[in-house]
Amino acid sequence: MFALISSLFATIAWRARLGFQAPADDSTLLWRELWRDHFHHGYYDTHATPSLADHRLSQTRTIDEALAFAGITDDESTWPRTVIDVGCGVGGSARYIAKKLGAKCEGITVDPNQVKIANDLALAQGLADKATFHVADAMDQPFADGQFDLVWVMESGEHMPDRKKFMSELVRVVAPGGTIIIASWCHRDLSPDEKSLRPDELHILNRACNAYEIPAWCSMADYINLAQSFSLQDIKTADWSDNIAPFWPVILRSSFTFDGLTSLFKSGWKTIKLILGLSVLKEGYDKKLIKFAIMTCRKPE
Template sequence: MHHGFYDPNSTVSLSDHRAAQVRMIEEALKFASVPEDPMKKPKSIVDVGCGIGGSSQYLARKYGTECTGITLSPVQAERARALAAAQGLENKVSFEVADALNQPFPDGKFDLVWSMESGEHMPEKAKFVNELARVAAPGARIIIVTWCHRNLSSSEQSLNPDEKKLLDKICDAYYLPTWCSTDDYVKLLQSLSLQDIKAADWSEYVAPFWPAVIRSALTWKGITSLILSGWKTIKGAMVMPLMMKGYKKGLIKFAIITCRKPE
């Protein structure tokens, strides 16, 4: 359900989108320096905005540890449970219907706090980041992979009108709140005194994703599925070329931001 990481130097074909999605998870873990050592690996993980649980299943299997996913959607949670059971992971992963801005967990519960393409859905970015930090255990890593708009220059107060218009159309179709920049996320993490903060623009590595999605939608199976899914899904599909336009203009950025909670 999330973007793939397409590395032109890899031996894996750029048309292997499932492999690219797996690579996205691995590259994010590598970027955040999540330990591979069995003695230091995360023992408890939360997947914030888990969707149908793909990342949760992968992380639980990779580290042999428990992972809890949260989503606002009961339908997604039910589907995630079914998929986990089919993989024999029902004792390793669990899914709850919960609000990422008001998580039902005690302070410092998780060794790894993971958010894959859910930050763009959060209406209050400061509250979102604060909750990620709150549920992180001392020394835990936090990984945020999300859509952002470009960073503003020192002379800019906001995006220009054409850029705002383009993002407004995308937000309307995907029911998204106002976006922020990667710099905005970094400042929020700095305000919470988190450590080892670093960020990167991975837009070039996800470039093949939207064209692939559009091609799949234009197949007979894709068109039939869109029609059966209803107007909201069709509306979202019609906006996909605008996502490509945003990336090409440098307006939309696919960002990764990571940090560590102080010991």
């Protein structure tokens, strides 16, 4: 793999010397090529050995597993009527939930290009009346207090620079009795005798921050403390790292197919940096430093 990366950079450098101008960075192009509608990890049975063909089904399974973890089942009485997908990417989760549960879904992201793609896909899939997407800041959402039965946060909380303010917005827009689901990259919880992570662990996390513009890492224990500070109830967490682990070899292989490399080259330098960052994230997962964790909780009635 690393020989292939070196060859890719040699090609880009050679074209640059000839005066070739790379296009503006647009990681959405690459993520759409690799991950299609869902900009999040896939969920597998532990120790699975999936093929490239499996990974898109695994991504919708992540949604199903998260809903079930929060008690949203085949029983229609558990289904939310209104949903906000916070950090929606191109809206895959919102459209899936709208179709599966018949909910009225909104989605927000700071990327106008993603919003256009999300709304175009909703129209093409006959879901324009059920799924609508907007450019908005997750820490200053353009919604009324208590507007949503379900607040959905799938792999976007790690990008928030002020998690207390972020959580306060989630609590504000969820209805009394409503549910919040947060699935996020986290670092491992500290043991009782630890005051901080080890220097080698901090080095890995800092490299990931640089690649993915993550402001700072936190643990699931930190999320629990935040939820408790807002008096949220029925707090439940799980470490899904072993279920997510089989996704890593698949996504790394798909990144270096012909189509993946073509999209990578078109997307520009920033996106190349993101792809190189995948190896850092995988290193963190392999060392049990980086976790894929989920938390659900409920706002008091």
